Amino acid sequence: SAVISQKPSRDICQRGTSLTIQCQVDSQVTMMFWYRQQPGQSLTLIATANQGSEATYESGFVIDKFPISRPNLTFSTLTVSNMSPEDSSIYLCSVGTSGRATNEQFFGPGTRLTVL
């Protein structure tokens, strides 16, 4: 499976600021996904990031709040904008296995965000 890294691993931020989370993969992948996991909860899909096109957002998530970049096939960023304490969560990127008809997905280690 692909090796996935995320930066930062954790951060504590002030209300009203923004944080950009990076996701790096050691191989080229077509699709990358961003999930949010609130404390003690399940994983909720924020958006699907396709290289060379606009990200597709799920209901309840908007581009102004969670802008996403996907400049190439190994990298993506998620920005959490104008943060509030309700944004305190773990943010995870995931990638699908590329090159064959499969939907196995693997997760990065996550970014633990605390907003004060």
Place this chain on the structure above:
Amino acid sequence: GENVEQHPSTLSVQEGDSAVIKCTYSDSASNYFPWYKQELGKRPQLIIDIRSNVGEKKDQRIAVTLNKTAKHFSLHITETQPEDSAVYFCAASVYQAGTALIFGKGTTLSVSS
């Protein structure tokens, strides 16, 4: 869109017992059903998956069964061990590369020795 229900939310068993976690899904187009294990403070790890052309799949102590007619699938862990203690998530999606997963709410499994 797809909706995945998962039960129970918590499950406590004695070491050596079996554990069963059940999920139902709503979208008949879904045909790929993975299970993830998440230990405290760690990322979800894919432990087993099943595609809709198969009714059952086994991997050592874990197995997954699928009933497409009833739209439900289950995770079975036999001979549980303390290291099986974790949160388990089921998910559903359409089986093609690039389709996002929709997750159930998770089951916290506790195995006591």
